[in-house]
Amino acid sequence: MADEDRTPEEEFQELLRNLLGGGAGELDPEQLSQLSGMQIDPAMMQQVMRHLQGAFAAGDEGISWDMAKTQALHIANQDGLGVTSGQRTDVDQAFSLANLWLSEATGISQLSSPPAPITRGGWVEATLPVWQELADPVANSIADALTETLSAQTPAEMQGLLQGAGRLMRTVGGSLFATQLGHVVGELSKEVVSGGDVGIPLMPDGQAAVLPQNFATLGAELEIPDDQLALYIATRELAHARLFRHARWLRLHVISQVTDFARGIHVDTDALEDLATRFDPSEPEELRRAIESGELLPTRSDAQNAALERLENLLATIEGWVDVVTADATARIPSAERIAEMVRRRRAVGGPAERALGSLVGLELRPRRMREAAAMWRAVTDAVGVAARDALWDYPDLMPGADDIDDPSALVARLEARARGDEPVPDEFDDALARLLAGEDPSAGGDAPGESDEPDDHPDDHRPV
Template identity: 40%
Template structure:
């Protein structure tokens, strides 16, 4: 698109894309079919400056990724605020949570050999959940921003080296797409903050060190409509959170492996260039205030990721799904054992959590929005059955010893055939002689759920 363009020439695909993009701002060729380069450069520089100034109040964007993380966090905080009151937990709420976590530790001591977490349990508001987990979410979504940059580079073919617009086109597109994705991330985290009942509710280790943390405001919402006492609900959720954090604390490879799998998948995702281009073109014709950027992020939410297509993507997804299921299934199993003779309401609460997973719980919703991950919650029940069968066959110590090394945990095939693992671990024994035992265990589990 230089000023040497001839009016009668048919523009190539890159020129068409550039003209379409510029038209969003009212920049069109003159009657002779040419763009006034001086005017174009002046207007583009002005728009870029105005666009940058819109976010200046949130601090500078990250140089490497182009993401304005303060803007992202501000949107997450706005979403939590819009969901209703979010008071700082009171001293009495903190005391209740610590008492519940202390009792949970005593009950779990009878079921598992993993040591209690040294840090005392904490009570968080929704805003504190955003603040205290935000660093981990930054780490996880950075590869997605990299993929966005690749997609942006392909929206308009690289201009010729002497094209004076080369220095502004891609930075504008990058800033626009990064702003919209920042808004999408902020909205997803804000919505997640209104749903989670604990730090580990999504199944991932979101704090720099294991820490039992519960959210009283969300737990109160969780209790609505339940014919279960608030104290039982709090103790049940404290048991789950405490068990999960004890697992993360004792199994040093587990948390890093989970996060590495999410990051690996994020590096492999593909961005739909048509969806991204439509999002940019539909929004950039305006002044792009922070509110408009937020609306743009909501408009493209969930629409820019291409579903997993490569063998490597499918393999990473299967490994992540399996490991998350093994963690949550193990928590189901040990909490079931801890509450079996103490808390009749635990059966109802466990089933409620399973329905919540099947309907798409906070973990599934967040991972799908942020990374296009579509996890199958049914594997969690399979994992709980496997851990229960292992305990019945070889005892709780053998069940928990499987976490000693990544190569010792059950595979997807063993989730399909839990009796062989229950009897032999990673062995080659045939399950035929054990079918009756599995049926008994599963019938017992089903009877408790009824």
């Protein structure tokens, strides 16, 4: 049969046979253009087939995060500039002085490894494992949805050709997402000024770093001398890194809350199918834009909104402490308050790449209550001093919560009572623990200390829950 006599279904069948049979030739755009007769988008299929063919030839499983790294490094290293010897000297001096000032503002010990300046590419390589961990649930969801959508678009008589290719289909969706993640992380490397600039622990434990390429530009915009900006940023970065090294449980606490949120994300298959039906073959970038814009992610559920609120409170508690400690340590810098206000605004609003990251994974890593959290830490510092304040990071149960951010007075009262040596007023947990240790039923009611022994007018109120 001549080529021109074949139906679109037969054209697609031949493409799949060549691909799944190990064919490594170029995909024929002329053949792909005929797929529109089957209501299968040619542009999407061309991109999918190219990735699928590469994945089949390589025999890879899962998501190729190497693509994310390649894309991110390509963008990060576009200017070809590294850290000059002059920048390295300036940053080393800033870190040295920042360490001395910071030791006056907090009792949390110095890092075991020296901080250092890094390039944008160095930041990408150091932080990409964490980005991968955060994005993996969304990547898998997109991969699964793409597999389901492509399968639904394939005619029934050709379903047999797709059997056994599920792994490769998943690789295609994951590869598309990984490429977009790499693009966003690469762009983000042009915005961040330090390892902790995004607020979550991206750098390896106990490591601090700044990006001279970026904060030099930032200083020019603010008309602030480079040495003052470098000293402030170095101090803030060290405070962030010191905190996560001291409270070793905190890193896992933050990452687990982010991943718990991300695991609740599922791609809107209806939106993906709609995107497939309205693709313009002359606009192959539409799928990329859809993934990056978050168009394929459905509205957050109530459970996810609650998880996001908990995460925002946690990030605000961390950032608020860093803000207060940095302010105390940098009081000698003339432009410290101006720089601090700039940092707070950047963290609250985020840059273009950070906003793109939020769309990509459905999560905005912004401490919306940082000012309130900073006010709480300031009240605690003024009331009980640096040592008692920093001791709240010793164990997870001691860390202030959302209620403490709302009203620090109860937290301050507890800390002041502890400083005086007063016995803390037992709460429900203390009462239940005491009954358990006494061999009683911890769920049974009982008179708390200070309550009257007189009969209650409402005995039903004391029934076990």
